[in-house]
Amino acid sequence: QxxxxxxxxxxxxxxxxxxxxxxxxxxPFSSYAMSWARQAPGKGLEWLGxxxxxxxxxxxxxxxxxxxxxSRDNAKNTVYLQMNSLKPEDTALYYCGKHPGPILVxxxxxxxxxxxxxxxxxxxxxxx
Numbered sequence: 001q002x003x004x005x006x007x008x009x010x011x012x013x014x015x016x017x018x019x020x021x022x023x024x025x026x027x028p029f030s031s032y033a034m035s036w037a038r039q040a041p042g043k044g045l046e047w048l049g050x051x052x053x054x055x056x057x058x059x060x061x062x063x064x065x066x067x068x069x070x071s072r073d074n075a076k077n078t079v080y081l082q083m084n085s086l087k088p089e090d091t092a093l094y095y096c097g098k099h100p101g102p103i104l105v106x107x108x109x110x111x112x113x114x115x116x117x118x119x120x121x122x123x124x125x126x127x128x
Contacts, residue, residue, distance in 0.1 A: 002026040002117045009122030020081040022096030030074040033099035036081045038092035047112045053102035086126045093121040
């Protein structure tokens with residue numbers, strides 16, 4: 001069955017960096033687009049960006065563009081989220097998600113609505 005396991009979270013200082021990983025199994029990884037999202041305490045799920053199955057395209061919301069970078073290694077069945085210039089407001093539970101096809105589909109419902117599987121999340125805390 002589909003499994004997504006995030007790792008790499010922890011405590012970071014403001015201005016610091018973290019790289020999150022999401023190890024996937026149970027499906028042909030390179031055939032599916034992937035997304036990252038986060039949920040801060042008391043807030044809804046926020047989409048952080050996504051990447052095509054072949055890695056040819058990435059998309060980000062304006063809120064993280066230039067600070068966060070998504071990449072994938074299809075040989076390792078892993079997708080990454082590189083986070084730079086971290087801020088205290090980046091504190092949240094971070095999730096990776098699988099899309100039902102090789103590309104991201106942008107509808108009025110937003111890319112999060114397309115995700116059919118989520119991992120269990122990894123906590124990121126940004127504090128001095």
